[in-house]
Amino acid sequence: MRDELLPELEAWHEEDEFEEIVDAIMEIPAEDRDYELTSHLGRALNNLERYEEAVEHFLSVAEEGQEDPLWHYRVGFAYYHLDQYEEALRAFETADQLEPGDEEIQEFLELSRSKLSEQSVEEATQSVAGAESESMIDFPDFWEDSDLAIEQYVMVPPTDELIDSVEEELVFRLPAFYIQMMKAHNGGIPRSNSFPILEPDSGSKEQIIISGILGIGRDKRRSLCGEAGSRFRIESGGYPEIGVVICDCPSDSEVVMLDYREFGNDGEPEVVHVDKENNYQITRLAPSFEAFIRGLVKE
Template identity: 60%
Template sequence: MDKKRIDQLNEGQEADEHLFSDMFLADFWEDSEYAKESYQSEPPTDELIDSIEKELGYKLPSSYIHLMKYQNGGVPKNTNFPTEEPTSWAEDHIAITGIMGIGREKSYSLCGSLGSPFMIEEWEYPDIGVVICDCPSAGHDVVMLDYRACGTDGEPEVVHVDQEDDYKITFLADNFEEFIKGLVNDELYDTSEEDKEEALEKVAHGKFSPLLKELCSRVTEVEQVEQKIRSICTRIVEEKGHFSFHADELSYVMYDVQFWLYTKSYPETNRDQYVDVYPNIIVFGDEFGQGGYAPSFITDWLDYRTKEGRIVQDHGMIRFTDSYAEEVINTVKEA
């Protein structure tokens, strides 16, 4: 670590002691297995902090470092922050799922597999700073440290970035400390039941995309295939509270179903072509859609099914094996 960085840390130690009281910190974090598995790492060393800052290209706020040295990432007890303007999440607030820790080991750490570089590179969030919080929308909005006004070494503002509204940036707080102290309990804004009901209505009655409608019209192996698809997606909403596909078992069922439907109608399809057309089936479909996704979810699924031997390649074209296609058909029939 260079002398400049050591001097900065030493100068900030006394100030850090006054950022958050012991009483505040003792009651800040939620104790859960999910938080420990996905977010929480050992307290960061000065060397790790320096390394992460160099990788990100930004000096992290002293208040953030102070909080992470007490607990390095996790889920706070208060997960809502009031706003003065509406977002895709709500009219008067945003919600976070967790706060990313300093590190690379956990999925939701700053440089983890679902951390800040991933969200900027894969989800195309604006390159204005550092993603520090994920949100319940599963990638469709995030909270970021915004360094546009202060430069890479300054004190960043905290903003909400809304993919659902063309990456609209909404100001939240002048600094990280203000953001943390301004978090409020979700009981003040609990709309989970209403959100779930809306999602259930969408998957039960929402209009299919033209492509999904076309693919379903060509199915002869399964009776009422459209209703079967709606049934599987209803189970997804019942489990998650929202309509999105990730890396869970039911999402993989829907990846299977979409691939079977598409390659049945368009057998001369290679991997790149399928990755390009995939979002037009459901993700960016009509009323029966999700509005956004991370391409890595579908490419990871393709890699997994290929490694299993359930997707095979023939002269550059990809398809299910006959036996696995039959398994998928039976799964749809039973839905």
């Protein structure tokens, strides 16, 4: 019966009658199917896009298929369409070793490697995005969207082109956390507006109060490149050329700045307070903008 069936299986395969192949072989008890019949069955299931079933049947004759490049190719084909690219690549690599130069094997080798590379990039991106998401604060509760904030600070989220333009004008690269924060809410007045100074110098402030955070743009008066932005505050107020004015304070004689002196544009700027009335005294507040934001408390 088996010898009579094999030519018929090949004929059905040529005519794309894959269901006929599956039905005919499945009528034979599993214990009576040999390697060749099981290979026909797996190939037909692959052609019917029933890849999980195909893998199951191929694995049932895995021992006999170890030296057969077709077995490795077919099981790799099923794994590939199940998006199991590591297993697919291993199968195609073995098939290539057993039958070097086969064009179809070579094609799926490259496809599997490409998919694995894409998968790695995607996983890395998701990992970074997840880490960034976890690192972000709860923005809806962070901002006080008063009329004053809307009028003086808040702008639409910046585009990448605008960010590049502002950085070029300021001559400083803005911190990644700050950019991420501004893409969610571009400038404004925070509810928590006080930064405690843990080790104040004798006679200095014990806390710094901020009245607003400058956003990325030029449209609002109190934005980085606005009429009362970073360059204006530095040039009109005589503040040191150490970086970027990032926050306003209630007094016009004080600002909070990003300080690039230690690491330059290649590193993370520190956050400092500059007191004009106290001979432009510089007080270090935080090692990064993120640390500064997380250190803010309600006054």
